[in-house]
Amino acid sequence: MAIREIVFYPDDPLTRKATPYDRIGPKVAELARDMIETMFAYDGVGLAGPQVGVSKRILVLCEPDGEPRCLVNPEIIEMEGSAVSEEGCLSLPQLYANVPRATRIRVRALNEKGESLDFEARDFLARIIQHEYDHLEGLVFPDRLDVMTREAILHEWKALRKQLTATAKV
Numbered sequence: 001m002a003i004r005e006i007v008f009y010p011d012d013p014l015t016r017k018a019t020p021y022d023r024i025g026p027k028v029a030e031l032a033r034d035m036i037e038t039m040f041a042y043d044g045v046g047l048a049g050p051q052v053g054v055s056k057r058i059l060v061l062c063e064p065d066g067e068p069r070c071l072v073n074p075e076i077i078e079m080e081g082s083a084v085s086e087e088g089c090l091s092l093p094q095l096y097a098n099v100p101r102a103t104r105i106r107v108r109a110l111n112e113k114g115e116s117l118d119f120e121a122r123d124f125l126a127r128i129i130q131h132e133y134d135h136l137e138g139l140v141f142p143d144r145l146d147v148m149t150r151e152a153i154l155h156e157w158k159a160l161r162k163q164l165t166a167t168a169k170v
């Protein structure tokens with residue numbers, strides 16, 4: 001297992017649409033393990049393939065006190081309700097904003113072994129899945145905000161990223 005490097009916004013492939021898996025082999029399980037380890041190392045609750053430089057439709061997540069899970073080729077087939085809550089992202093660390101999300105979703109996906117999943121998720125879990133799913137579509141949470149707020153937060157990120165890079169070089 002290995003901790004992978006996190007890609008910062010807007011570096012490639014974060015703004016690209018990720019491609020689906022047509023076959024789930026041992027490499028997918030290995031990537032899922034690495035992504036789970038990376039997510040835990042950075043105290044995240046979710047992580048998507050593009051965030052570790054893999055432009056494939058895979059994400060991992062873990063609710064507080066829950067078991068880590070992997071979703072491959074996920075599809076959100078139902079969405080209901082709306083709530084606003086604070087979100088952050090490992091690809092834009094230290095930035096937070098109130099993001100509107102559906103409160104109940106139905107998801108179809110495969111797991112890292114290629115088994116079919118079909119389940120409902122609510123509230124926090126639904127939020128994590130929608131956030132990570134957005135990464136597979138080349139979107140980040142500021143893209144879910146109104147134009148003015150998005151501009152302001154991305155401006156803030158530019159300055160913050162410079163600082164983070166400078167610190168990392170010391």
Ligand code: ZN
Pocket residue numbers: 088089090091131132135
């Ligand atoms: Zn994110």
